[in-house]
Amino acid sequence: CVLRKIAERTPLQRLLEHLLRSMEKRDPQQFFAWPVTDSIAPGYSQIITNPMDFSTIKQKIDDNSYQNLNEFVEDFKLMCDNATTYNHPDTIYYKAAKKLLPVGLKMVTPEKLRQLRPVLT
Numbered sequence: 728c729v730l731r732k733i734a735e736r737t738p739l740q741r742l743l744e745h746l747l748r749s750m751e752k753r754d755p756q757q758f759f760a761w762p763v764t765d766s767i768a769p770g771y772s773q774i775i776t777n778p779m780d781f782s783t784i785k786q787k788i789d790d791n792s793y794q795n796l797n798e799f800v801e802d803f804k805l806m807c808d809n810a811t812t813y814n815h816p817d818t819i820y821y822k823a824a825k826k827l828l829p830v831g832l833k834m835v836t837p838e839k840l841r842q843l844r845p846v847l848t
């Protein structure tokens with residue numbers, strides 16, 4: 728039926744949702760939860776041409792916009808790189824991004840993904 732069709736998740740979507748939840752947990756202050764606005768970050772939209780945040784990544788997962796894991800990882804890296812581009816090194820946002828990037832990348836190493844398979848299949 729139509730309703731059931733909408734709810735179904737592909738294995739890739741289930742993997743990406745699991746990884747996203749794990750990454751979001753490492754951003755307790757929710758600095759990366761929503762798009763950065765020019766009101767909280769003056770000139771942001773002029774400096775950052777490709778903004779990215781966890782809510783946008785979530786929407787892309789729901790829209791099945793990611794063809795593979797790598798595209799998801801690229802958006803996560805883009806999100807962190809934007810923060811180290813716009814913010815000065817002595818800011819909490821720069822430091823948060825510097826800390827979040829390696830933590831998130833460690834979640835998608837082959838070793839970590841192998842551990843996931845039984846959970847997600």
Ligand SMILES: COc1ccc(C(=O)NC2CCC2)cc1-c1cc(C(C)=O)n2cccnc12
Binds near residue numbers: 813
């Ligand atoms: C969705 O973005 C945000 C949401 C909430 C907060 C926030 O709670 N900031 C308070 C902690 C000291 C003020 C900051 C941000 C924020 C993220 C960012 C990023 C990610 O660059 N940022 C840059 C400059 C100023 N504010 C921010």
